Amino acid sequence: MRLQNKVVIVTGGTSGIGAAIARAVIREGGQVLVHGINEAEGIALTNELGAKSHLCIADLKDQSAPEKIVQSCIAQFGRIDGIVNNAAVIKNANIKTISMEHYQEILQVNLTSALFLFKAAYEELKKSSGSVLNIGSINAYAGESSLLAYSIAKGGLQTMTRNLANAHGVDGIRVNLINPGWVLTEREEKHKIASGMEPGWPQRLSRTDIPFGTMTTPEQLAEAAIYWLGDESKPFTGAVVELEQFSIIGRNPEKL
Secondary structure (H helix, E strand, C coil): CCCCCCEEEECCCCCHHHHHHHHHHHHCCCEEEEEECCHHHHHHHHHHHCCCEEEEECCCCCCCHHHHHHHHHHHHHCCCCEEEECCCCCCCECCCCCCHHHHHHHHHHHHHHHHHHHHHHHHHHHHHCCEEEEECCHHHHCCCCCEHHHHHHHHHHHHHHHHHHHHHHHHCCEEEEEEECCECCHHHHHHHHHCCCCCCHHHHCCCCCCCCCCCECHHHHHHHHHHHHCHHHCCCCCCEEEECCCCCCCCCHHHC
16 A cells, blocks of 8 residues: 555546546555546546545636645545646647637646645645645647647646755655656547547557557556655655657657
8 A cells, every 4th residue: 555544636637647546546545635627527436436535626727726626635634645736728729829818728727726736735745745746748848739838838847846846855845747648548539539530549550659559548657656646756856757658758750
């Protein structure tokens, strides 16, 4: 039990990568505050996870959401040992199509909310010598041309991780980030179909797209998250780790 009695907040936790991490936290002996905006998904997941889970519905576009999430966790569990900033909005836009509204939404959900969740939980994280894990993206290093604002936000999340790690190691708080590559979530599968790919496309990818022949799963990513949330990764902080099937940072040009 690698997270025995630890309380972890997982944003964007009702489906996909977040739900996989929430399940792994419970499996490893922890308790989890599942945050999201889809109440039906959240209720189904917390019913599955049982009494050691609790659901908090809050829209991260609302500036009050970070404080609401923290207070919900404290009210339910009495402490905070870890945070996984996993919530994300992914919408296509390039320099020709981007609008101020699009840009502000992407930055608010993918970057700003993570900073202010840290701020809201800061005193609790000091008490517990807590661990914060930010879920970035390989797009942080440049990104696909159609994901301009998203790539900017993930680049900022990476810098924020290192800044907070440097500033708050003296408080006993660790802040690390993983940059996933292409992960087969239900949302990603639907997004690609909406973008024009045929149903069943993950089974038809070439080794140029996915070197190991199968896409990375949310469950595989969750295993990595457990390491960074648990005591095994002490005292490491400020780490940025690429979890990608390509041996170089970046994307295959054929996928841009």
